[in-house]
Amino acid sequence: MGHGWEGVVLKLMRGKDFTFTVTGAEQVTENYQRVRLSDGGMLARTGVHPTMWVRVWFGNAGKPHQRAYTLVDPDPVAGTFSLEFALHDGPASDWARAARLGDTVDATLQGTGFTAPEPPPGRLLVVADPASLPAVNSLLDAFPGVPATLWFETAGDGDEELPLRVDPACHEVRRVPREDAGRRLVAEVTEALPGVLAGCADPYLWIACDTVTTRALSGFARKELGIAKDRINALGYWRP
Numbered sequence: 737m738g739h740g741w742e743g744v745v746l747k748l749m750r751g752k753d754f755t756f757t758v759t760g761a762e763q764v765t766e767n768y769q770r771v772r773l774s775d776g777g778m779l780a781r782t783g784v785h786p787t788m789w790v791r792v793w794f795g796n797a798g799k800p801h802q803r804a805y806t807l808v809d810p811d812p813v814a815g816t817f818s819l820e821f822a823l824h825d826g827p828a829s830d831w832a833r834a835a836r837l838g839d840t841v842d843a844t845l846q847g848t849g850f851t852a853p854e855p856p857p858g859r860l861l862v863v864a865d866p867a868s869l870p871a872v873n874s875l876l877d878a879f880p881g882v883p884a885t886l887w888f889e890t891a892g893d894g895d896e897e898l899p900l901r902v903d904p905a906c907h908e909v910r911r912v913p914r915e916d917a918g919r920r921l922v923a924e925v926t927e928a929l930p931g932v933l934a935g936c937a938d939p940y941l942w943i944a945c946d947t948v949t950t951r952a953l954s955g956f957a958r959k960e961l962g963i964a965k966d967r968i969n970a971l972g973y974w975r976p
């Protein structure tokens with residue numbers, strides 16, 4: 737199957753195409769699936785950086801459908817990594833549920849990047865949900881020992897059990913049930929953030945929730961709290 741007009745655009749933007757092969761899969765929780773893959777030579781060619789992601793192509797009623805997924809535990813030497821899927825209705829989740837040893841899937845690497853904040857963060861402030869869990873873990877791994885406050889929105893059975901790679905000695909996790917289309921998360925973060933920031937040197941705010949929540953929180957941080965643009969990384973991971 738071709739990749740349609742999106743594939744053409746990505747090619748024009750110097751996207752690099754690869755084919756991944758499934759080497760294993762495991763159901764982390766009822767609504768969360770991990771698929772292990774060999775990389776088709778990608779990592780040796782591109783290298784690795786924190787929160788690195790790739791666009792994966794899935795069939796959707798005979799039409800190409802792509803979604804971005806963060807690499808989990810990429811190993812350039814072995815040429816392997818995993819992808820994690822917050823399961824719901826849709827072609828990506830259908831593929832993940834059915835993935836078996838030897839299955840292949842096309843992917844395009846284009847648009848990913850990460851610039852470490854300078855000066856380094858004195859505290860990480862992270863707002864996330866299951867869709868951005870792999871990126872959160874990658875971010876925490878990139879700054880070992882740095883204190884962090886994490887607001888993690890939960891929506892379904894098993895979300896409390898998802899594998900956050902937190903260090904109890906320096907990471908605080910505040911789990912927030914998803915209510916009122918994310919408004920509860922916005923309210924709790926905006927109420928708590930000024931106090932968390934008090935006396936905090938060189939904070940770095942990383943937000944990756946649904947687009948509406950992400951936009952509301954990044955706007956609050958810039959306009960109401962005066963956090964500099966280069967100390968905020970905000971990206972909507974899905975549309976409600």
